[in-house]
Amino acid sequence: xxxxxxxxxxxxNGIEKKFAENETLRYKKQLFNLQNILFAEQKHxxxxxxxxxxxxxxxxxxxxxxxxxxxxxxxxxxFKIPSSEEKTHDFLWRIHPHAPAxxxxxxxxxxxxxxxxxxxxxxxxxxxxxxxxxDSINHFEQHLRASGTVILKFFLHxxxxxQVLRLKERLNIPHKKWKYDPADSTExxxxxxxxxxxxxxxxxxxxxxxxxxxxxxxxWYRNFFIARQVRNTLKALKMKYPS
Numbered sequence: 001x002x003x004x005x006x007x008x009x010x011x012x013n014g015i016e017k018k019f020a021e022n023e024t025l026r027y028k029k030q031l032f033n034l035q036n037i038l039f040a041e042q043k044h045x046x047x048x049x050x051x052x053x054x055x056x057x058x059x060x061x062x063x064x065x066x067x068x069x070x071x072x073x074x075x076x077x078x079f080k081i082p083s084s085e086e087k088t089h090d091f092l093w094r095i096h097p098h099a100p101a102x103x104x105x106x107x108x109x110x111x112x113x114x115x116x117x118x119x120x121x122x123x124x125x126x127x128x129x130x131x132x133x134x135d136s137i138n139h140f141e142q143h144l145r146a147s148g149t150v151i152l153k154f155f156l157h158x159x160x161x162x163q164v165l166r167l168k169e170r171l172n173i174p175h176k177k178w179k180y181d182p183a184d185s186t187e188x189x190x191x192x193x194x195x196x197x198x199x200x201x202x203x204x205x206x207x208x209x210x211x212x213x214x215x216x217x218x219x220w221y222r223n224f225f226i227a228r229q230v231r232n233t234l235k236a237l238k239m240k241y242p243s
Contacts (some may be wrong), residue, residue, distance in 0.1 A: 029068065044237055060188075115133060
């Protein structure tokens with residue numbers, strides 16, 4: 001694929017904020033209805049994976065795009081640094097219990113791809129070990145698809161300038177200070193290495209299940225893009241209420 005830096009981080013020309021916001025509201029109403037049918041039909045499940053650099057907007061996406069859905073039909077799991085117990089198992093051990101049940105939507109705020117990203121950037125695992133993890137992830141996702149799970153993988157793509165601005169907001173805006181982590185500055189210094197690793201992920205884990213690279217500098221366009229794609233995906237399932 002092309003370098004990530006060649007992909008836009010802002011809305012394309014011709015898409016205005018007001019139009020996108022109105023369309024997002026329309027999509028959210030449709031998502032509410034589509035989720036009800038998904039739950040009632042009990043034929044499919046949906047896994048939505050949100051990845052991105054620190055401050056890319058994963059939390060905001062969940063809050064703004066999926067707020068119209070019935071909470072009883074949606075689970076959200078945030079994957080942090082593996083715990084001591086998790087480290088004693090294979091890296092997918094902590095992921096398996098959160099695969100979506102039939103009729104459910106599961107949203108991963110970060111995911112099993114963190115177990116590629118961090119070891120690649122910080123060189124804590126050998127190349128052979130990383131290759132094995134790529135293969136394991138592909139097999140895992142293939143198994144989910146064969147079991148009726150639809151997978152949507154979104155990379156929230158923000159510019160370096162926007163990331164710096166958002167990280168500074170965590171220090172200066174009272175209601176965002178809880179998100180501040182001193183490690184953010186350290187990880188930001190590895191931005192280029194993370195982007196390169198993402199490019200490898202897209203190449204090796206994007207053939208059967210392509211990634212959507214979402215221009216995410218403007219939150220209103222990010223929400224519009226993801227809401228539209230989730231709506232389109234659910235509609236394509238041609239679901240029906242049981243008779």
